[in-house]
Amino acid sequence: MTASVDAKKEGGFLAGLIKSGAHQKLLAFASLIMLLIGFSLGSPNFMQMSNMIAILQATSVIGVLAIGVTLIIITGGIDLSIGTMMTFCAVICGVFLTYWGLPLPVGVVAGIGAGAFCGFCSGTFVAKMKIPPFIATLGMMLILKGLSLVISGTRPIYFNDTPGFDKISRGSLIGEVIPGLPIPNGVLILFLVAIGVAYVLSRTVLGRYTYALGSNEEAVRLSGVNADRWKIAIYTFAGAICGIAGVLIASRLNSAQPALGLGYELEAIAAVVIGGTSLAGGRGTILGTLIGALIMSVLTNGLRVMSVAQEWQTVATGAIIILAVYADMSRKK
Amino acid sequence: MDKIVEMIGVDKGFPGVQALKDARLELYKGEVHALMGENGAGKSTLMKVLSGIYKKDAGEILIRGKPEEPVGPREAQALGIGIIHQELSLMMDLSAAQNIFIGREPRLSFGRIDDAEMNRKAATLFSSMHLDLDPQTVVGDLTIAKQQMIEISKALSFNSEVLIMDEPTAALNDAEIADLFNIINKLKANGVGIVYISHKMDELKRIADRVTVMRDGQYVGTVDAKETPVDQIIAMMVGRKVQHDPLVVPEISDVPVALEVRGLNRGKEIRDVSFKLHRGEVLGFAGLMGAGRTEVARAIFGADPLDAGEVFVGGEKRHITSPHDAVKAGIGYLSEDRKRYGLAITMDVAANTAMPNLENFTSQLGVLNESEIDTATQEMVDKLNIRTPSIHQEVRLLSGGNQQKIVVGKWLLRDCDIFIFDEPTRGIDVGAKAEIYRLIEDLTARGKAVIMISSELPEVMRLSHRILVMCEGRVTGILPGGEGTTQEDIMTLATQRDTNQQNAGYIQ
Ligand SMILES: Nc1ncnc2c1ncn2[C@@H]1O[C@H](COP(=O)(O)OP(=O)(O)OP(=O)(O)O)[C@@H](O)[C@H]1O
Ligand SMILES: [Mg+2]
Numbered sequence: 001m002t003a004s005v006d007a008k009k010e011g012g013f014l015a016g017l018i019k020s021g022a023h024q025k026l027l028a029f030a031s032l033i034m035l036l037i038g039f040s041l042g043s044p045n046f047m048q049m050s051n052m053i054a055i056l057q058a059t060s061v062i063g064v065l066a067i068g069v070t071l072i073i074i075t076g077g078i079d080l081s082i083g084t085m086m087t088f089c090a091v092i093c094g095v096f097l098t099y100w101g102l103p104l105p106v107g108v109v110a111g112i113g114a115g116a117f118c119g120f121c122s123g124t125f126v127a128k129m130k131i132p133p134f135i136a137t138l139g140m141m142l143i144l145k146g147l148s149l150v151i152s153g154t155r156p157i158y159f160n161d162t163p164g165f166d167k168i169s170r171g172s173l174i175g176e177v178i179p180g181l182p183i184p185n186g187v188l189i190l191f192l193v194a195i196g197v198a199y200v201l202s203r204t205v206l207g208r209y210t211y212a213l214g215s216n217e218e219a220v221r222l223s224g225v226n227a228d229r230w231k232i233a234i235y236t237f238a239g240a241i242c243g244i245a246g247v248l249i250a251s252r253l254n255s256a257q258p259a260l261g262l263g264y265e266l267e268a269i270a271a272v273v274i275g276g277t278s279l280a281g282g283r284g285t286i287l288g289t290l291i292g293a294l295i296m297s298v299l300t301n302g303l304r305v306m307s308v309a310q311e312w313q314t315v316a317t318g319a320i321i322i323l324a325v326y327a328d329m330s331r332k333k
Numbered sequence: 334m335d336k337i338v339e340m341i342g343v344d345k346g347f348p349g350v351q352a353l354k355d356a357r358l359e360l361y362k363g364e365v366h367a368l369m370g371e372n373g374a375g376k377s378t379l380m381k382v383l384s385g386i387y388k389k390d391a392g393e394i395l396i397r398g399k400p401e402e403p404v405g406p407r408e409a410q411a412l413g414i415g416i417i418h419q420e421l422s423l424m425m426d427l428s429a430a431q432n433i434f435i436g437r438e439p440r441l442s443f444g445r446i447d448d449a450e451m452n453r454k455a456a457t458l459f460s461s462m463h464l465d466l467d468p469q470t471v472v473g474d475l476t477i478a479k480q481q482m483i484e485i486s487k488a489l490s491f492n493s494e495v496l497i498m499d500e501p502t503a504a505l506n507d508a509e510i511a512d513l514f515n516i517i518n519k520l521k522a523n524g525v526g527i528v529y530i531s532h533k534m535d536e537l538k539r540i541a542d543r544v545t546v547m548r549d550g551q552y553v554g555t556v557d558a559k560e561t562p563v564d565q566i567i568a569m570m571v572g573r574k575v576q577h578d579p580l581v582v583p584e585i586s587d588v589p590v591a592l593e594v595r596g597l598n599r600g601k602e603i604r605d606v607s608f609k610l611h612r613g614e615v616l617g618f619a620g621l622m623g624a625g626r627t628e629v630a631r632a633i634f635g636a637d638p639l640d641a642g643e644v645f646v647g648g649e650k651r652h653i654t655s656p657h658d659a660v661k662a663g664i665g666y667l668s669e670d671r672k673r674y675g676l677a678i679t680m681d682v683a684a685n686t687a688m689p690n691l692e693n694f695t696s697q698l699g700v701l702n703e704s705e706i707d708t709a710t711q712e713m714v715d716k717l718n719i720r721t722p723s724i725h726q727e728v729r730l731l732s733g734g735n736q737q738k739i740v741v742g743k744w745l746l747r748d749c750d751i752f753i754f755d756e757p758t759r760g761i762d763v764g765a766k767a768e769i770y771r772l773i774e775d776l777t778a779r780g781k782a783v784i785m786i787s788s789e790l791p792e793v794m795r796l797s798h799r800i801l802v803m804c805e806g807r808v809t810g811i812l813p814g815g816e817g818t819t820q821e822d823i824m825t826l827a828t829q830r831d832t833n834q835q836n837a838g839y840i841q
Contacts, residue, residue, distance in 0.1 A: 204699045205691050212688065215677035222636060222674050223689040223743070224660025282679040 027327055028275055028291045035295065039302035046305045053183060055294075055301045060169070060186035061086075061249045063293040065264060066271040067197050068241035070289045071234055073272055074201075076214040076281025077126060077133035079235075080265050081118070081140035082242050087261030088144040089115045089246025094157030094256035097165065104162055111250070112243035118144060119239015123232035145262065152258040159254050169251035186248050190290075193244060198286040200237075210234050214281025270317075271296050274324040295320065335362040336398065337526045338383065338414075338495055343392035345378055345550075347730065349722035352378040356392070357552040358545055360495065360526040365517060365540050367558060368530045370547035370570055371762040372734025373720030376530050377419050379547070380497045383528075384416040385409035396495075415493030417484050419500045419530070419733045419760070420672060425473030430455035432472055433487040458486045463512045477504045477670050478622045478788075485513065489520075496520065497528045500733065502536065503760045504669075506622040506788045514540050532734070532762050533789070534563050546570055571764040582798045582815045583777075585611040590648065591782035592664070592751050594633060597642035602628045604806040606642070610751065610782045615773065617797025617814065618786040620827050625806040626786045627669055630753045634659045634666040646751070660689065665749035667740055669756040669786070675740040678729035682721055683710040685728050685739050689747045713742040716772070718765055734760045741769055745776075752776060753784040758792065770796060790820050802826035 040047040065082050072079040093111035096102045102110075118140065125136035159165040168185060175182035201207035209230040212220045221227040250256045275292030277284025299320055303313045338360040345353040353375045360366050368376050381387045383394065385403030394401055396412055403409040409416070423432050430452045431438075439447040439454070455468035464482050472480060481504045488496060502510050517527060517540060529541060537544060541558035546569040553569050592610040597603050602625050610616050618626040631637045633644055635653040644651050646662045653659050659666065668674035676685055687694055687706045694702045694709075710724045717738040721731055728736055737760050744752060754773070758766045773783055773796060787793050793800060797814040802823055810826040812818045 203701055203703075205695050205701060206699060208684065208687075208691060208701060211680060212677045212684070215679045216673075218674050219677050220688065222634075222656050222666065222668055224656045224665070224747075225688070225691075226655070226657040282677070 028288060028295065028324065031324065031327070032291055032295050032298065035298050035302060039298070039305065042302070043305045046302060051301065051305065053187075055297050056187040056190075057184050057252075058301065059293050059297040060184070060190040061245050061252065062264065062267055062271060062296065063190045063290060064193050064245040064248060065242060065268040066275075066289045066293045067193055067286055068238040068245070069265070069268050070272050070275075070277055070284055070286060071197070071201070071210055071238045071241075072133070073269070073277050073279060074210050074214045074281060074284045075231065075234055076217070077137075077235075078269070078279070079122065079137045079238065080134065081122060081137040081144055082238075082245075082268060083261040083264035083266075084141050084145040084148065085115060085118045085239065085242045085261075086246040086249060086264060087256070087258060088118065088148045089243040090250035090256035091148045091152050091157065091258055093247055093250050094159065095151060097159060097162045098157050101161070104165060107162070107165075108168070108247050111247040112240050115243020115246060116236050116240040119235040119237065119242065120232060122239070123235025126235065127228040127231040141262075141265070148258040148261070152256065154258060156258065157256040159250065159256075166251050166254040169248050186252060189244065189248060193241060194286050194290050197241065201286060206230070206233060206237065211282060214283070216282075267296065268293075270321050274321060292324075295324070336360070337362050337396065339393075339395040339398075340379070340383060341393045341395075343379065343382060343394070344390040345375075345382055345387055346390055349726070351550055353382070353389075353550045355551055356547060358383075358528070359555065360528060362494075362526050363521050363524045364542045365521060365527045365529050367537055367541035367544040368528055368547065369537075369544055369566060370553075371720075371764060372738070372760075373732040374547045374570070374762075375550040376547060377499055377732060378550075380416060380499055380528060380530070383409070383495075384414050384497060410491055410493070413494035414497070415488045415491045415495065416497040417488045417499060417501050419503075421477070421480050421484055423472045423480055423483060426471065428469045428471055429459075429466060429475075429483050430468035432483060433458070433468075433490055454490075455486070458490055462486055462489070462516055476622065476627075478506065478509060481505060482509065485516075489516070493525065495526045495528070497530075499530045500532070500760055501529075502531060502533060504756075504788075507790070509622065510536070532760060532766075534567070534763060535791075537563065537566065548572060567763055570762070580795060580815060582813070583613060585614050585798060588612050588614070591646070592633075592784075593645040593648075594629075595643045595645075597629060597632055597639060597644075599628070599632060599638070599640045602806050603632060603639070603642075606803075606806075606808050608801055608808060608811065610784060612750075612780045612782050613777045614798045615777055615783045615785055615796050615814075617793035617800040618784060618803065619790060619793050619800050619823050620803035622788065623805075624803040624827065626803055627755055628806070629803070630666060630755055630784065630786060634664060634753060636666070660747075660749070663750035664753065665689065665744045665747050665751070666753040667744050667755055667757055669759065671737055671740045671759075676728050676736060678736075679727060681727055682714065682719070682724045682731075682739060683707055686710045686713055686724075686743045686746060689743055709746055710742075713746055717742055717768060734762055734765065737761050738765060738769075741772075745772060749781070751782045751784070753786070755786045756788065757785075758787070758789075766792075790823060794818065794820070794823075804829050805831060807831060 045051060065086060069079050069082050089111040092114040093107045096110040097107035122137050122140050125131045126133050171185045172182045173185055174188060201210060209220065213227060213231060217227060271292035272289050273279065274295055275288030277288060299317055300313060303316055336359060340358045343353050343356045356375060356379050358379065370376050378387065382389045385405045385408050401412060403412055433455055434451050439450040441447045452468040459466050466479060472483060485501055501513060520527060537558055543555055544558045544566055545555045546553040546566060548570060588611045590609045591612045595607045597606040606629050620626050632639050635655045635658050644653055651662045653662060672678065683706050694706050707724060714721065714724055719735050719738045721735060728739060741757050758769055777783055785793060785796055799814055800812045800818060800823060801808060802810050802812065804827055809829040812822055
């Protein structure tokens with residue numbers, strides 16, 4: 001249960017990550033495997049390599065978003081703005097690359113930087129102005145949605161003039177090295193982000209304070225820690241991760257779609273919760289979130305492959321969320 | 334006499350800990366039975382088994398001679414067993430009355446709650462306890478002592494035949510303890526059997542009829558409380574003798590001043606407080622509950638705002654507006670309420686110990702040096718004899734006294750110049766208390782300055798080189814430490830009300 005702090009106990013970082021994840025997330029992991037088995041029995045097309053890759057690709061954006069919001073949720077907060085923030089970052093990317101014609105790396109950095117800035121703002125509202133996270137980020141959600149529409153003039157911004165931009169997500173470095181395994185870069189990025197953030201969470205001061213703030217903010221403050229500053233840092237970091245998601249989705253669509261984004265936040269939060277992170281704060285792991293995100297996309301994909309109607313897919317997703325959290329709760333008893 | 338409870342051969346294990354093995358307890362009607370033992374001996378666990386919170390692994394529980402296995406607090410209540418837990422379990426946003434009658438609120442028609450009736454019942458309860466409290470006060474606004482009194486009244490409202498009190502006096506002052514003892518005597522006369530857990534040895538003689546001692550989850554023995562010398566009971570608890578070194582009051586008049594505060598003021602809580610604290614000195618803060626000692630401490634530490642006042646550290650004026658500033662200025666503050674302000678209870682022992690010290694344990698890039706944290710924590714665990722299966726155990730799974738030791742440990746690890754200890758030994762057993770006193774003496778020997786706030790006068794007198802007494806937010810006097818000062822001297826100052834102020838308040 002103490003995955004956060006356990007992770008470091010024995011062996012290397014990765015061993016710790018897997019070990020802690022293994023005993024905490026056993027249940028989520030088991031349900032993932034069960035879903036995989038169930039769907040492959042249900043349809044021969046499901047286990048195809050191309051379908052597996054499609055599932056991973058579908059997970060990449062939501063997975064990165066979920067990783068970002070995991071940090072916020074561990075501090076005992078919530079971020080409702082990540083969906084529209086992601087879009088905002090994509091639009092900023094578009095402004096830098098398409099409107100201003102700046103080089104690709106500048107655009108990517110601008111997208112991520114926009115996310116960090118938005119996170120910084122949310123963090124300041126929450127930590128300094130003491131606005132409850134739910135309200136602060138609800139406000140940010142609307143502000144960013146509006147700004148995306150204003151900046152883009154409500155029209156999609158295409159990246160056709162920036163060759164290589166779509167490769168960020170759709171290209172496959174792995175596929176070039178191992179021709180039989182065309183795993184898209186988006187997926188690679190998801191895993192790199194996951195490993196990086198898991199490292200930060202379990203091994204650095206920032207991570208330590210993330211858990212500590214969620215566990216008992218007042219105790220942290222009275223320990224002489226500048227709790228507000230750390231909280232802002234955590235929101236900023238989460239914002240930057242959201243920026244990465246923005247770049248990923250822009251690259252995957254090869255365009256910034258200003259009307260998109262709303263609803264992503266709930267899907268990401270669902271993934272986090274399925275992964276066993278407590279909305280009360282103080283507990284949670286990146287591995288859990290990753291599994292949670294995979295469960296969501298396997299479910300969507302599997303039901304589609306089995307030709308279940310769209311409406312019923314939504315119902316099933318809702319049911320799975322409740323089931324997963326219930327199972328997690330009864331295990332803890 | 335009628336045996337009302339008998340527990341025989343009770344075992345209870347948790348992952349990594351055998352909390353109880355062959356524990357025993359026998360309770361008569363109309364008896365106050367003290368349950369004693371070191372921190373982590375299994376007292377709370379045994380009582381949680383009796384009150385249906387934990388399920389025992391083995392053993393037998395006889396209630397009025399009949400084998401019973403209470404599951405859940407409700408069923409225990411039905412069997413006539415009530416418990417006041419060591420850790421407060423009140424809902425901070427609800428009123429006192431709402432807390433007491435939660436789940437059994439007096440009703441009107443259509444399921445509406447009869448608030449008037451509920452508040453009236455609570456008021457009756459409070460007055461029977463000499464508790465001056467408005468039933469509609471929100472619990473979160475009250476001091477920990479008042480909250481404790483609410484817990485007690487809640488337990489009393491069930492009219493149980495067996496009442497378990499797990500360290501009810503840990504947060505109470507002498508007057509409140511006297512009130513509680515009156516209540517206990519009344520209950521006794523009505524034939525209620527009371528299990529009484531406490532680490533305050535003097536209470537034994539005052540209230541208990543028999544004592545059962547536990548060590549490491551095991552039954553050690555049951556003796557008569559009045560006839561058995563305290564030393565013998567302590568020896569049964571710790572398995573050795575605990576010795577007290579006499580207090581040596583150093584000459585401090587020409588030692589540099591570590592901390593000076595001038596004219597601290599905030600509303601009615603802090604009124605014109607000024608004092609000096611020298612290096613190498615223990616300055617005791619005595620006073621009744623609500624005298625403003627904690628308020629002064631928190632204000633110096635920057636945890637609460639001030640209306641006026643200056644703080645000088647090492648002769649230099651410091652502008653402290655947050656705990657972060659205070660720690661940078663070399664001041665550490667150990668809070669009186671460990672659960673609310675002291676610990677991140679879902680984190681492990683090492684994480685909590687390192688909390689005020691993380692910058693000492695991190696690389697330039699902010700990466701934690703786990704092995705150093707672990708080594709330092711392990712040293713602290715050994716030094717304070719903290720009972721935990723490992724330094725990676727979550728703090729919430731430790732016994733109350735062991736949690737308290739971690740709060741002490743985390744500040745001892747931090748190299749402050751000025752330590753403010755607010756009730757540092759709350760819930761800590763006699764052996765470990767002696768060790769903490771020794772550590773405080775070590776600190777002053779190294780030139781550190783210590784402010785010691787404690788509601789236990791003997792403790793203040795045992796440690797302090799000077800004793801500052803407060804009443805109603807004012808400093809009413811500073812007494813020399815050592816033999817010359819008596820409890821009466823302190824109490825006189827502690828009750829020295831400001832008559833002008835009172836009249837003024839009355840006229841308003
Ligand atoms: N839920 C739990 N999970 C794991 N270990 C536990 C749990 N509850 C208690 N323990 C362990 O059982 C032992 C006995 O704890 P208990 O709380 O009964 O001690 P205690 O005698 O009440 O001590 P104190 O005087 O400090 O309150 C301790 O070592 C504690 O760490
Ligand atoms: Mg206890």
